[in-house]
Amino acid sequence: MSFEIRLRKRLGDRDIALDLAAGAGATILFGPSGAGKTSVLNMVAGLLRPDAGTIRVAGETLFDASAGIDLPPERRRAGYVFQDARLFPHLRVRDNLRYAFPGRPLDLARIAFLGIDQLLDRWPRALSGGEARRVAIGRALLSDPAFLLLDEPLSSLDAARREEISVAIEHLRDVARLPILMVTHDAGEARRLGMRIVPMDA
Amino acid sequence: MLTAAEWEIVLLSLQVGGxxxxxxxxIAFALAWLLARTTFPGKILLDAAIHLPLVVPPVVTGWLLLLAFAPAGPLGRLLEQTFGISVLFRWTGAAIAAGIMALPLMVRAIRLSLEAVDRRLEGAARTLGASPARVFRTITLPLALPGVLAGTVLGFARALGEFGATITFVSNVPGQTQTLPLAIYSALQQPGGDAMVLRLSAISVALSLAALVASELLARRAGRGVHVL
Structure with missing residues (x-):
């Protein structure tokens, strides 16, 4: 199993509950905004603490409320691509990409499929939305993740950019063979990229 | 343009302020961190206490410092017994008074700059494998730095201008505690001191103006998301 997630979380006045056991490939959390999809990603990444439940990814227990296990985010090896990219504004693209391993030379071959070689000396504020998202994917990949969390990776991009990023995600799913947990509210996107689709209701 | 004695006053002021x-x-950074990033009972009281020097008459602050650092006072006795020193009538005492008066301004500026740091960026750094200490060093501090520097410069300007608490606490001793404002005050009491008042006042205004401009430029940088280092 790549993702085994059972969790409950009360956030404000809504309850998020999810019970999911997924094999290899890409798993899509699909549902309207407000269903708590991003909160699920945050809980898998360790940025938000579930009230109860367990989170296991690729056989490793990241969180288990009853056993008192709660790995800090830096030990979960999540490659989290945030919807808003969250590039570090005070670091150039190159240093954003190298953030996880500042001592390592930048492994451009590994992220060649993203087409960001030309952007290395730019500041994040000088990137378009599509460029920023590709850099964010590259930064996550270069952290040697054990799995990927993608939050609306195709939202607010034009058709050409959506195609580029879709191809990149397919590459990660089929060539790098990383387990992927992806959030979307777009049915076409879900059908194209997902091996299985988990509906979440608001 | 300045006489040797006047230069000494300027240098002493810079030394005291520095x-x-x-x-x-x-201390200001630690307090700002507590206020910006933590919640605890009595936080509003700590916040108010830090701001006291801003609103209490400086002469009261000076008097309280005098009580604390007098030979029989708690801090004065501690310093005397541990290091065999006293800060009374010394430039170190003037620095303490100036520091206390600058504290609220610095805490305010640093707190605002810490609050302006996007916590989600810190979360992103954690998911990339960074420990909380590394996140602080590589994300939080660089992003807050323009505001921290702006607050520091502002605090320096405030320290240079300190008068009431200083003269109450450590008196007006030439060469020790007689900083710019105290020297101006003394010159005003002397017949024929007008020229000196004019020169020292001009220096004071110039230093304050430079500090305010520097602080404002740094604060604007922080606001634009442009970073100093």
């Missing part, structure tokens, strides 16, 4: 900053900055 020492005040050196001691106050880490």
């Amino acid at each position: 020492a005040a900053l050196l001691v106050t900055l880490p």
Whole structure:
């Protein structure tokens, strides 16, 4: 199993509950905004603490409320691509990409499929939305993740950019063979990229 | 343009202001962090207490410092017994007074700059494998730095202008505690001191103006998301 997630979380006045056991490939959390999809990603990444439940990814227990296990985010090896990219504004693209391993030379071959070689000396504020998202994917990949969390990776991009990023995600799913947990509210996107689709209701 | 004695006053003021900053900055940063990033019972009281020097008459602050650092006072006795020193009538005492008066301004500026740091970026750094200490060093501090520097410069300007608490606490001793404002005050009491008042006042205004401009430029940088280092 790549993702085994059972969790409950009360956030404000809504309850998020999810019970999911997924094999290899890409798993899509699909549902309207407000269903708590991003909160699920945050809980898998360790940025938000579930009230109860367990989170296991690729056989490793990241969180288990009853056993008192709660790995800090830096030990979960999540490659989290945030919807808003969250590039570090005070670091150039190159240093954003190298953030996880500042001592390592930048492994451009590994992220060649993203087409960001030309952007290395730019500041994040000088990137378009599509460029920023590709850099964010590259930064996550270069952290040697054990799995990927993608939050609306195709939202607010034009058709050409959506195609580029879709191809990149397919590459990660089929060539790098990383387990992927992806959030979307777009049915076409879900059908194209997902091996299985988990509906979440608001 | 300035006489040798006047230069000494300027240098003494810079020394007092610089020492005040050196001691106050880490304390101000720690307090700003507590206020910006933590919740605890009595937080509003701590916040109010830090701001007291801004609103209490400086002469009261000076008197309280005098009580604390007098030979029989708690801090005065401690310093005397541990290091065999006293800060009374010394430039170190002037630096303490200046530091206390600068503290609220610095805490305010640093707190605002810490609050302006996007916590989600810190979360992103954690998911990339960074420990909380590394996140602080590589994300939080660089992003807050323009605001921290702006607050520091502002605090320095405030320290240079300190008058009431200083003269109450450590008196007006030439060469020790007679900083720019105190020297101006003394010159005003002397017949024929007008020229000196004019020159020292001009220096004071120039230093304050430079500090305010520097602080404003740094604060604007922080606001634009442009970073100093």
